[in-house]
Amino acid sequence: GQNIDQPTEMTATEGAIVQINCTYQTSGFNGLFWYQQHAGEAPTFLSYNVLDGLEEKGRFSSFLSRSKGYSYLLLKELQMKDSASYLCAVEDSNYQLIWGAGTKLIIKP
Amino acid sequence: IAGITQAPTSQILAAGRRMTLRCTQDMRHNAMYWYRQDLGLGLRLIHYSNTAGTTGKGEVPDGYSVSRANTDDFPLTLASAVPSQTSVYFCASSDGDPPTQYFGPGTRLTVL
Numbered sequence: 001g002q003n004i005d006q007p008t009e010m011t012a013t014e015g016a017i018v019q020i021n022c023t024y025q026t027s028g029f030n031g032l033f034w035y036q037q038h039a040g041e042a043p044t045f046l047s048y049n050v051l052d053g054l055e056e057k058g059r060f061s062s063f064l065s066r067s068k069g070y071s072y073l074l075l076k077e078l079q080m081k082d083s084a085s086y087l088c089a090v091e092d093s094n095y096q097l098i099w100g101a102g103t104k105l106i107i108k109p
Numbered sequence: 110i111a112g113i114t115q116a117p118t119s120q121i122l123a124a125g126r127r128m129t130l131r132c133t134q135d136m137r138h139n140a141m142y143w144y145r146q147d148l149g150l151g152l153r154l155i156h157y158s159n160t161a162g163t164t165g166k167g168e169v170p171d172g173y174s175v176s177r178a179n180t181d182d183f184p185l186t187l188a189s190a191v192p193s194q195t196s197v198y199f200c201a202s203s204d205g206d207p208p209t210q211y212f213g214p215g216t217r218l219t220v221l
Contacts, residue, residue, distance in 0.1 A: 004151065031207055042199060042212035043152070050207065087151070096167070097210065099151035 002026045004100035006088050011106045012078055020073045020086050020103045028093025034062050034073045035087040083107045113213035115200050121219045122190050130185045130216050132200030140203045141183040145196040190220045
């Protein structure tokens with residue numbers, strides 16, 4: 001079966017750094033996405049990794065290791081507005097996205 | 110219109126009733142998707158369409174049907190609603206490489 005694992009909830013302090021991990025077992029791999037979803041809103045695209053390594057985009061970075069079936073999203077200089085759920089999704093061999101249940105990130109002042 | 114719109118925003122429906130959720134995009138994307146999102150679960154694909162005139166079944170298609178008569182519209186129909194279809198429904202579209210999906214605001218559906 002196909003499986004995406006993420007921690008259910010994490011807590012971090014404003015101004016700090018947090019790393020959200022994602023491990024996956026899927027039928028094939030065509031890329032990995034990270035989305036942000038604020039409560040009551042739609043998911044919005046954050047990052048995409050298809051090759052191993054780190055992709056940096058401002059305060060957010062995403063890392064991929066295909067051999068380990070592992071990715072992480074790194075958020076730096078945390079702000080209160082970063083309180084949200086972060087969704088990991090893998091595009092499988094059928095070009096469909098398989099979604100993790102999401103990690104709820106709580107930022108405390 | 111800018112992006113993807115969905116209607117209605119929310120709906121309370123009696124079990125056994127027929128309901129169509131509407132989705133319209135103005136980005137001329139070829140691919141469109143319907144997901145449901147339930148607490149503690151990831152987004153689950155109901156149906157998809159890779160281009161106008163074609164549709165396919167996702168992970169949880171039972172009880173739902175779709176049509177794709179043109180590029181812009183992708184309605185989702187519940188023929189006879191059941192309480193287990195209570196959920197938040199998101200429509201999405203994508204195009205290009207990478208196939209980033211863009212989501213509508215969602216429809217919150219409650220079936221009693």
